[in-house]
Amino acid sequence: MNLNAITGRRRPKTLALGLVEALGDRIREGRLNAGDKLPTEAAIMAEFEVSRTVVREAISKLQAAGLVETRHGIGTFVLGLGEGAAFRIAPDQMGTLTDVVAVLELRIGVETEAAALAAQRRSGDQLAAMQEALAAFAAAAQAGRDAVAADFQFHLEIARATGNPHFEQLMGTLGAPSIPRARLPGLDSVAPAERLAYLTRVNAEHEHILDAISAQDPEAARAAMRTHLANSRERRRRAALAAAGGE
CATH class of the missing domain: 1.20.120.530 (GntR ligand-binding domain-like)
Structure with a gap:
């Protein structure tokens, strides 16, 4: 599905930021809870119709925002909106x-x-x-x-x-x-x-x-x-x- 249709918003500055918004919304709305594992890169690429580079950039931004953490060899997991979501203006x-x-x-x-x-x-x-x-x-x-x-x-x-x-x-x-x-x-x-x-x-x-x-x-x-x-x-x-x- 097209990323703009999923976010339901004006076109984001970059595809990566659009993906950050979409995944971030799922965390804030409780569709992805603390401890949940994010879908694989391949699954995210298929769902949002974006490249692997876009997915990795978005995951990096979500990590910087304290919303997720990546465990090497295991996957990326949701931290939620608690202590990990420190205020920051990038x-x-x-x-x-x-x-x-x-x-x-x-x-x-x-x-x-x-x-x-x-x-x-x-x-x-x-x-x-x-x-x-x-x-x-x-x-x-x-x-x-x-x-x-x-x-x-x-x-x-x-x-x-x-x-x-x-x-x-x-x-x-x-x-x-x-x-x-x-x-x-x-x-x-x-x-x-x-x-x-x-x-x-x-x-x-x-x-x-x-x-x-x-x-x-x-x-x-x-x-x-x-x-x-x-x-x-x-x-x-x-x-x-x-x-x-x-x-």
């Missing part, structure tokens, strides 16, 4: 404007509260670490670099200052690729003066967040973070349009 889930905006929406939901908690709980050392990250951002911008590493470090330091390790772990999982300009073209093509002006605006928003955290004002920190990430989302959209010749 690189191929950050390749388009829609993907980047989706991650920014997640960050808005998480980091606005992280900023408020950091304002309430941060230590002097943690505040100094945020200040160091912003100084590194400014230095990178002045040197003509994209400042992605320092940008991410600032957000990571805020997550640490919440005193809740889950915020730090989630930010660590997202990593520097969650910074929008790390994933899509746009900023690299602008003149150095325009790039510096862009990064200066970004860092001014960072400074508003830092000021609120320094003043231990959770509501102001929450608002400043929401404004910053919402602006990042709009900047990314405009940059992508400009790179595509839409502006």
